[in-house]
Amino acid sequence: MGMMKHLMVRSRRRSLWMMHFCLGGCNGCSIEIMAALTPMYDLERFGILNTGNPKHTDVLLVGGSVNHRNRRTLKNLIDQIPAPRLIVAVGTCALTGGIFNEAYNIIGGANRVVDVDVYVPGCPPKPEAVIDGILSGLDKFEQ
Amino acid sequence: MNLAKLWVPAAAVIAAPVFGGLIAGIDRKISARLQGRYGPPILQPFYDLYKLFGKDPLAVNRWQPFFAAMYLFGAAASVAWLALGGDLLVLFFLTTFTVGFLVLGASCVPSPFSRAGAGRELLQALVYEPVLILVFAAIFQQTGRWDAAGVWRQGGVLLAQTPLLYLCLFLVLVIKLRKSPFDFSASPHAHQELVRGVLTEYSGPFLAMVELGHWYETALLLMICALFWSSVPGSAILVAATVAGLIFVDNLFPRLTWRWMMARIWLPLPGLALLNLIWLMV
Amino acid sequence: MTVSVIPVGPQHPVFLEPFQLKLVVEDEVVSEALPRFGYVHRGLEALVVSKDFRQMTRVAERICGICSAIHGMTYCRAIEKLLGITPPPRAQMLRLVWSELHRMHSHLLWLGLFAEAMGFESLFMQIFRIRETVMDILEQTTGNRVIISVNVIGGVRRDLDAEGADGIRRALKKVAGDLERIRPVLVDDYSVRKRTEEKGILAKERAYELGAVGPVLRASGISQDIRRTGYGAYGELDFEPVVESGGDCQARCKVRYRELFQSMDLIRSGLDRLSDGEIQTKSKEKPEGEILVRSEQPRGEVVYYIRADGSKHLQRLRIRTPTFANMAALMDLLPGLDLADVPLVTLSLDPCIACTER
Numbered sequence: 001m002g003m004m005k006h007l008m009v010r011s012r013r014r015s016l017w018m019m020h021f022c023l024g025g026c027n028g029c030s031i032e033i034m035a036a037l038t039p040m041y042d043l044e045r046f047g048i049l050n051t052g053n054p055k056h057t058d059v060l061l062v063g064g065s066v067n068h069r070n071r072r073t074l075k076n077l078i079d080q081i082p083a084p085r086l087i088v089a090v091g092t093c094a095l096t097g098g099i100f101n102e103a104y105n106i107i108g109g110a111n112r113v114v115d116v117d118v119y120v121p122g123c124p125p126k127p128e129a130v131i132d133g134i135l136s137g138l139d140k141f142e143q
Numbered sequence: 144m145n146l147a148k149l150w151v152p153a154a155a156v157i158a159a160p161v162f163g164g165l166i167a168g169i170d171r172k173i174s175a176r177l178q179g180r181y182g183p184p185i186l187q188p189f190y191d192l193y194k195l196f197g198k199d200p201l202a203v204n205r206w207q208p209f210f211a212a213m214y215l216f217g218a219a220a221s222v223a224w225l226a227l228g229g230d231l232l233v234l235f236f237l238t239t240f241t242v243g244f245l246v247l248g249a250s251c252v253p254s255p256f257s258r259a260g261a262g263r264e265l266l267q268a269l270v271y272e273p274v275l276i277l278v279f280a281a282i283f284q285q286t287g288r289w290d291a292a293g294v295w296r297q298g299g300v301l302l303a304q305t306p307l308l309y310l311c312l313f314l315v316l317v318i319k320l321r322k323s324p325f326d327f328s329a330s331p332h333a334h335q336e337l338v339r340g341v342l343t344e345y346s347g348p349f350l351a352m353v354e355l356g357h358w359y360e361t362a363l364l365l366m367i368c369a370l371f372w373s374s375v376p377g378s379a380i381l382v383a384a385t386v387a388g389l390i391f392v393d394n395l396f397p398r399l400t401w402r403w404m405m406a407r408i409w410l411p412l413p414g415l416a417l418l419n420l421i422w423l424m425v
Numbered sequence: 426m427t428v429s430v431i432p433v434g435p436q437h438p439v440f441l442e443p444f445q446l447k448l449v450v451e452d453e454v455v456s457e458a459l460p461r462f463g464y465v466h467r468g469l470e471a472l473v474v475s476k477d478f479r480q481m482t483r484v485a486e487r488i489c490g491i492c493s494a495i496h497g498m499t500y501c502r503a504i505e506k507l508l509g510i511t512p513p514p515r516a517q518m519l520r521l522v523w524s525e526l527h528r529m530h531s532h533l534l535w536l537g538l539f540a541e542a543m544g545f546e547s548l549f550m551q552i553f554r555i556r557e558t559v560m561d562i563l564e565q566t567t568g569n570r571v572i573i574s575v576n577v578i579g580g581v582r583r584d585l586d587a588e589g590a591d592g593i594r595r596a597l598k599k600v601a602g603d604l605e606r607i608r609p610v611l612v613d614d615y616s617v618r619k620r621t622e623e624k625g626i627l628a629k630e631r632a633y634e635l636g637a638v639g640p641v642l643r644a645s646g647i648s649q650d651i652r653r654t655g656y657g658a659y660g661e662l663d664f665e666p667v668v669e670s671g672g673d674c675q676a677r678c679k680v681r682y683r684e685l686f687q688s689m690d691l692i693r694s695g696l697d698r699l700s701d702g703e704i705q706t707k708s709k710e711k712p713e714g715e716i717l718v719r720s721e722q723p724r725g726e727v728v729y730y731i732r733a734d735g736s737k738h739l740q741r742l743r744i745r746t747p748t749f750a751n752m753a754a755l756m757d758l759l760p761g762l763d764l765a766d767v768p769l770v771t772l773s774l775d776p777c778i779a780c781t782e783r
Binding site for chain 1: 200
Binding site: 177178259323326338394395396397401403 | 429430431432433437438439540543544545546547548550551554616617619620763764766767
């Protein structure tokens with residue numbers, strides 16, 4: 001039994017299917033997430049695959065700040081992701097609302113709606129930082 | 144019934160997914176290298192599969208897990224049947240059956256993506272099923288046997304007589320394994336209009352079952368390919384070349400539409416196969 | 426005939442940004458398309474009440490990450506006109522260099538996503554590999570990859586030394602070589618042509634009627650480029666707008682592909698004409714009055730309207746972004762399309778939702 005469990009933890013750490021969802025931001029973070037998939041950074045060498053389908057997702061990358069409309073969409077998406085899942089907030093907007101925090105339609109960072117596991121600061125964070133953020137959240141799968 | 148004979152299909156049922164998974168891993172690695180990336184480890188598909196089994200089971204309705212299981216069972220049974228040296232015509236019905244369950248599983252959910260994917264999967268079946276039956280007919284024409292064991296024993300190099308037919312079988316493989324340009328019912332890559340097509344609504348263990356079934360189907364089709372050069376080294380070379388061809392074709396083409404497939408492939412493909420068959424007969 | 430409604434979005438792998446297209450589909454042919462917006466709306470034009478006009482430069486840059494340098498530049502130009510100052514020639518030329526680099530990064534991103542929308546994974550990867558060279562120059566010369574924040578009111582924040590200029594020239598040479606190598610795939614390849622040719626045709630008259638802007642308009646055969654009005658340093662350089670006549674996805678792809686080379690020419694001649702001197706004109710005044718300023722973004726014409734009353738805060742800021750202008754054209758194109766071509770045609774207009782909704 002111990003070996004099966006060990007293997008499961010190992011598989012979960014090695015095989016992360018990701019999806020990114022951009023909320024009310026400037027889109028800069030999703031550009032950098034796309035860039036992280038491509039030859040220079042290549043997320044797939046860590047087994048991270050871009051799925052774009054919540055039902056296949058292990059790690060959700062949230063970029064941008066939450067507004068009154070996309071709050072429901074984000075909640076909906078999270079409900080469709082089967083456990084165990086990892087939620088990474090990418091970029092200053094997803095952390096706190098960033099520069100738009102005072103705008104009338106903005107509620108705040110992603111943690112107003114969901115429990116965020118890893119915060120990746122930066123405006124926008126470099127692809128290296130995104131990769132580092134995802135990989136540092138892997139310890140969640142140890143339990 | 145000789146019980147001792149059963150170890151061959153049993154071994155095949157265990158070995159086929161390992162083989163299919165390895166093919167998938169090699170495919171992903173080589174594709175990545177062709178795209179200028181480092182790529183995942185070869186064992187990546189196995190990590191993916193094992194992880195999927197450990198996810199929370201979220202089924203849309205009661206039928207979905209059942210159809211996923213039936214698809215897996217059908218694919219495994221086809222492999223076992225071929226390994227047993229069974230009748231090729233029965234094998235044909237088994238594969239049709241298998242695809243039917245995949246389509247049913249995809250259409251029993253309300254998601255429009257999944258349903259549209261199911262429709263396209265059926266159209267694909269419409270294209271490759273006639274070719275498969277013609278391939279089996281040609282094998283019979285050449286060897287005089289319907290059972291796979293007999294074909295393997297007296298086949299020789301069937302490829303020399305049936306190059307056009309093998310080309311058709313290769314295209315069937317491209318369609319069946321959902322490679323570009325025919326990856327419109329469920330692409331392994333994201334970024335398409337139907338999200339993941341027939342696989343959209345499966346999640347966790349059920350997706351793992353479908354994935355496992357897909358590996359069985361990969362192994363099954365490559366085993367049929369191997370019949371075209373019935374010797375161990377010969378079939379190994381043939382299968383390796385076929386897989387390499389698949390990977391290159393996958394990376395050389397964008398995704399085309401099912402309308403294009405129906406217009407350009409549907410009739411010419413069986414036509415080409417038939418031409419080869421007629422040539423064998425005269 | 427089965428009629429179904431397919432909701433593309435708010436989360437969908439084809440679109441980077443949340444926006445919804447409700448497609449009424451009959452046998453995989455779109456009969457009706459309804460867009461729904463509001464997922465990215467932040468209300469940042471109203472931020473003028475809480476941020477002063479200098480801080481607003483940073484907000485303007487974050488309207489959209491893909492065209493951020495040109496948003497910042499347009500905002501600064503508007504404020505400079507209100508203040509009655511002109512940036513020094515060196516600053517003007519540096520603005521040109523960086524905004525053209527930004528245009529290149531945007532067009533390369535678009536080419537990559539366009540390839541991915543066709544399901545051409547390997548082409549997508551190759552284009553993004555080329556794009557990384559441009560991103561490296563941006564990072565080397567400005568310190569950030571996407572939001573480069575070089576514009577300040579009265580000029581630019583950073584200078585470019587001779588070494589930096591040489592670095593840009595060398596990198597452009599590499600990018601030009603790499604782009605030449607993918608040309609046969611984009612232009613001649615049978616399967617790519619099958620997916621792009623005669624898909625989503627926007628006729629010349631129709632494009633004009635619907636008020637399309639930028640590469641979409643130029644791909645329909647209308648020669649319009651706001652850079653030709655000669656704002657900033659563009660007046661010193663000589664260039665012709667890139668025009669194609671097809672009006673289909675292939676034409677829009679060719680326009681953007683050729684504009685990459687045009688941008689490279691502009692950057693090279695801009696670097697050659699870089700004069701010595703200051704990079705910023707300082708002013709202690711507060712803006713007053715009303716102004717309308719236009720620029721050419723990667724996606725087309727952007728219009729800034731500003732009203733100020735001489736205090737620290739602006740009274741009004743209003744932005745008409747290019748994607749907003751192109752949305753009417755998109756809604757005109759979608760009905761009648763095959764479902765498989767919807768992502769391709771939508772992306773061929775290069776929709777930037779963050780810009781549209783602000």
